[in-house]
Structure formats: C-alpha cells, structure tokens
Amino acid sequence: MNKSAQTEGVKQKIALWGVGSWGIRIAGSIQSEYQQRVEVVGVDSDVQSLICSSLVHKIIIGEKTVRSRGLRRDTGKVEKAFRESEAKIKSKLADCRALLIVGGLGGGVGSGVIPALCNCARELKIFTIAFVTHPFKFEGKKKNLLFQKAREEIEKGPVGLACFSLDRLVGRIEDDTPHEEVFRHCDRILKEAVECMISYLTAPPQRGGDYALLESIFSSPGETVMGIREAAGPNHLITAVKGALSALSLNATELGMIKGVLLQLETGGSISFRRLEQAIGAVSGVLSEDVDLLYTIDKSKEKGEKIMVRIMAAGVPEEGENAAGQAIPVTLTADRPPAKQTEINFKRLARGMFVNTDPTLFEGEDMDIPTFVRKGVSLE
Template sequence: MGTERLDKARIKVIGVGGAGCNAVDRMIQIGIPGVSFIAANTDAQALLQSEAPCKIRLGPGLTHGLGAGGDPEIGRRAAQESQRLLSEVVQDAEMIFITGGMGGGTGTGAAPVIAHLAREAHALVIGIVTKPFLFEGPRRLAAAQEGIAQLQEEVDALIVVSNERLLEVVNHRLPLGIAFRVADEVLRQGVQGVTELITHPGLINLDFADVKSVISNAGRTLMSIGHAEGKDKALEAARVALENPLMDIETVQEAEGLLVNFSGGEDLTLAEVSEAMDTLAQTAKPDAPIFFGVTIDPELRGRVQITLIATGLKEQSASPTARHAAVTSARRHTLAELLGDFHFAEPVAAPASLRPEAVRVG
C-alpha cells in the first residue's frame, strides 16, 4: 500500500438542509480531525444556529431565507442560484461528503446540484443520506426515492440510511429527540468511518489511493460498523457489520470492492483478523479489490471494531421474507454493537422537518 495519507488530502463535509446541518453539528461536537465543515441551507434561522464555520445560505433571492417549503424543485433552484459560492467551496478538495435527509425540500433538491459541482471540481464525492420514516407520509417517501435516484447519478458512492429501520432497533420508549440523534449519529459515523480508515496511523495502513480505487464510480455503497467483545470478537463484529439493519441494503452480496478496518486491543490476533476477513470476502466478487487496515488501541483490549465499506451493490427490492429477516437481525443486535459508545443523555433537537418553525416555513 502507498504512503499517501488522507490527512494530507483535503476533505470537506457539506451538510445540506436541516438534517444535513444537524449531522454536521454532531460531527463538529464529536470531532473528526482533518475535516472542513460546511452548512448549506435555505432556512436562514436554522443556518444561524449551525456550528459549522462555513455557512452558505442557498437561494436568498428565491426563498428569502424562509426555507424550501418542502419542495425539492425549490431546493434545486436555490442551489443553482448559489452556484458561484458553492463552486468556490468545493474547489481544492480531494474528497467531499454530502450529507442530508431525503424527502424534504432543500436536502432532496440541492444535494444533487452540489454533488455535480463537486464532481466537476474533480473531487471524490460520497453521498450519505437518510430516507424518511413511513409516518412522514407517502409523498415525502416518493420525493426521497426520486432525490436518491438523482443523487446517485452525481456521486461516486452513495450510502443510504433508513430512518424507518431505526424504529426496529431503538427501544420504543426512547424519547423522540434522542431517537433522531441516533439518526444523526449514523450519518456522523458514515463520514468518520470512511475518513478514519486512513487518517489513523495503524499497524497496517490504508491510504487515499486505496480508498479512491474502491470508491470511484462505486454506485450504491454500504458503510457499516460492527462492535463485539469476548470470544470470537472479530468474527462477531464482522457479522454485526454485515447485518447492520440501519442501512438501506437487504444483503451484502457480489460487492465490487471492499474496504475493511480493524480497531482492537493488543490482544487482537492474526487468526482473528484472518477469520473475519474470510467471512467478509465471501460477500465480494472473486476479482473484487479488497483492502484492509489494522489499528491497535490498548484501551480496546478484549474488544474489536470493524468498519466495513462494500461498494457496487445492486439495487434490491425487499421481499416480505427478506424484510422479516432484516427485522429479526435488527432486534438481535443492540445499539451498542451498531454504534459503539453512544451518549443518549445529550440534549437533542428534532429534525428540521418536524420542528414547529419548519412547519411554518414549509
């Protein structure tokens, strides 16, 4: 593997719309080294509250800072109005993440426009977005599906997280705000999971060239993290990562590329890594490129975390049988296994689409 480190590259994360800006705030609070953060929104009030050092008010002449009214076409036109500013922001970046919630106005409409500009600037572009809950209605879900299809055409890799599956994992008595914070956390881990594959020096390193070779023009992608401890911890972490019920992928099969990173204590053995990699490799095509890295952290003694990125996955329509299997898998794994050390007691804001002021402006 090469010596080019991603921390020498320029990485930017652009949060688009209410959900995207919430996710960016979460990333800033947790801290992701070596990453620049940008918040882009049509809602001026929400944008003012963002912690991002760079804020872009989309379409001020079109929306007057009052949001997109839940209309993706307004979101698209707003981004086009602000194209000059957006083009400046995406310059000189080697990797750009675009994160947001699909189904509303700004995220759905503006994200594909921003992704197109980022690709024109020759960046490696990764979309990480959420699909809405079913209770948000068929209209919003249909808008999300169309937005995902449009975004898919403009990014190198697209990771889709299902909010609906969040209901199958979290305790039903978990407060609404904290449940939405879990959704923000999944988006945050999507970005951090990719960048930390190569920003963290390890026993075996991945580099930017490895990531680019697998992710360029990768299409639908799964990014998943599995945590486990005790006997067979690496193998179990691999299984958790493959069965992650929060991802909008029923099964991982015939992947065109794999990126895998192991983080474990000094007790992590070569045999454990080999066994886990054998399991993960079975999900890829025979000639698929597979890269892996290993990071040793003494504080993880007895535990292991696996970050898995599987690319080039085919679109899958869930049959009732597959759907039942996904639900069963979701209930078998705990949030601790899927998200690691997640702090549920933190103050939480509901997504922009469900806030009273968001309803007022649309």
C-alpha cells in the same frame, strides 16, 4: 496536513458538508473529533439553523431568493437559490480532493441542494460520496416520490451514494421505544457511517484511499447498511467482527447479495496479522465471491485495548426485493469456510489470584499471567 508531503497542483483537502438542519447536526457531531482530518461545512438556506450550529464553516444559500428561510420542496426556488450561491460554493470546493455530503432527502433543503451539490462536484471532478436517508414509509407517498426524484438526480453521474433506509434502521426496535431514542439511533448510524468513510479516506496509502474501488462500491444500486460492535477481552477482534456482521440485520441471502463492504477496525492496541486474517476471513466467508472488500485500521488511544468494528455494506437490495426488484429466493444453505481446529494454550490458564477477573490485555497478551510463563523463561 504535512505540507512537505504535498504534491504541487494536487488537491489535498477532504471536506464534509452537512446539508439542511439534519445534515448540519450530523456534521456538527463529527466536527470536534475529525476537524484535523476534514474541513466540516454547514450548508442551509435557513439562517436560524446555521446560527444554532457550532460548525466553524457555514454557507447560506440563496440569501436573496429565499430571504434566509427554508426552501420547502420548491424545486424551482432551490435551483434559483443554488445558482445564486454557486460561485461561493465552487470557490469553497476548489481545493477539494474528496467531498462527503450528509443530509436527508425527505423533501427539505437536502432534497434540493444535495443533487445540485453533486452536480457541482462532478463538474469540478471531485470524488464525492453522499450519505442520505430514505424517508420512513409512513411519511407518505409524496415524500417518497421526492426522495426517488432526488436520488435519480444524484445517480446520474459518477457520484457515490450511501443510502440508508430509515425503515430498515429501526427495523428491530421494541414497540415502546420512545421516538426520541429512535431518531438518536438514526443520527448515530449516519454519524458512524461518515466517520468510517473519513477514517478510510484519511488513512495512510497502504491502509486506505482506493478511491476507484470505493466509487465502484457506492455506485451499486440498492441500500447501504451499517453494523457496529465494540468488544474487549480475549478474541475481541473476532467477537466484534461477528457482532458487527450480526448488527447488519441481514439474512444469509441478503448477505450474499451485497456488492461491496468497507470494514473499519479502531483500537488503541495493535492487531497481529493472523488475527486480522481471521477477522477479514470471517467477513468475506459470509459474502459472495465477487464482493469488493476494503478495510482500514484506525489507531485510537481512547479505545485502549478495546476494539470497535464498523462494517458498511453497500448494494443491499431494498427490503423484500432483489436487485432486479423481484422477490428474494430463499436459500437454506450458505457456503461457509470449514471450521479450523486450534490448539488450547494451557499456559494461559496460569492466572493465579486473577483467575476470576477480566484479563489485563496488552497487545494480545494477558498481563495477569506471570511474565516468566508468557516469555517462556526458565527460572531454574
């Protein structure tokens, strides 16, 4: 972080805390790429899971209370363990400007520690967003009740909550998909969601960092969904945006009920204003008029001329219900912007020997087309 840019007395650090073995795994997968932007910390009562993790910063909670073992759904023990380590946790959080928490709420360490951590961050007036998962329905009522209890606790204060339903995440899988593949998919979605948020929070002020709006988006009741798509070639931005929208797996009615969207574009090339306008128009065109939409553009040399689009939409009613818990009325039409008539650029067809190959794109220009054609230079 640029020290000269720091304002005295203003907290600068953004931290990502992975809670419980699953949260630690997700945080660990993010550490290598984002450690320059955020401080990644692992929190667990189970020493074994921390030992196995590659995270640089680790906090063991309740060493005396639980003697370095898991907490396993014992809320009394969780409270005691957390109180035991509270001073250590608060000191680590002292210089934080924003805190991202990731973990599961399925009755393990996450269910106990994440709400307590949110309380702690609330006391310290730290902007906080928790990324959690709603357990699978098949895991039983008890697990789902523990989830509800933990969720209610988190929602008490001004804390953002991005809650991903595991049932929705795996909604489209084939019957013969191996279970390891399914869990990997869930890990990836959570990881991408956290990365998307880090990208927004650490973007320059003109491209991100509206904390108030972000908090408002992620305070909406309901679930969060994520759509990711990468594209290359001509019109890659709009192709990727449409693909990511489709990957949200929501119908027109559900799309219309979204409360807020965070859109992240990641590319090595540059994006023209017109293309950006088109892309954001494509997103807002399928959403209701009062939706809050935030976007950020991340430069990544690794992407080259490809573009990666991540859309995180919050406030989606739980499957089969609207925000008030009623059955969703089916709408057959959705207001869409009228189609635009565009001009075909015939110069772009002058590709000669490269006519049947993928275009070589740099900043939206196809380098396979002769320079004199693209630049409009007369040879006579």
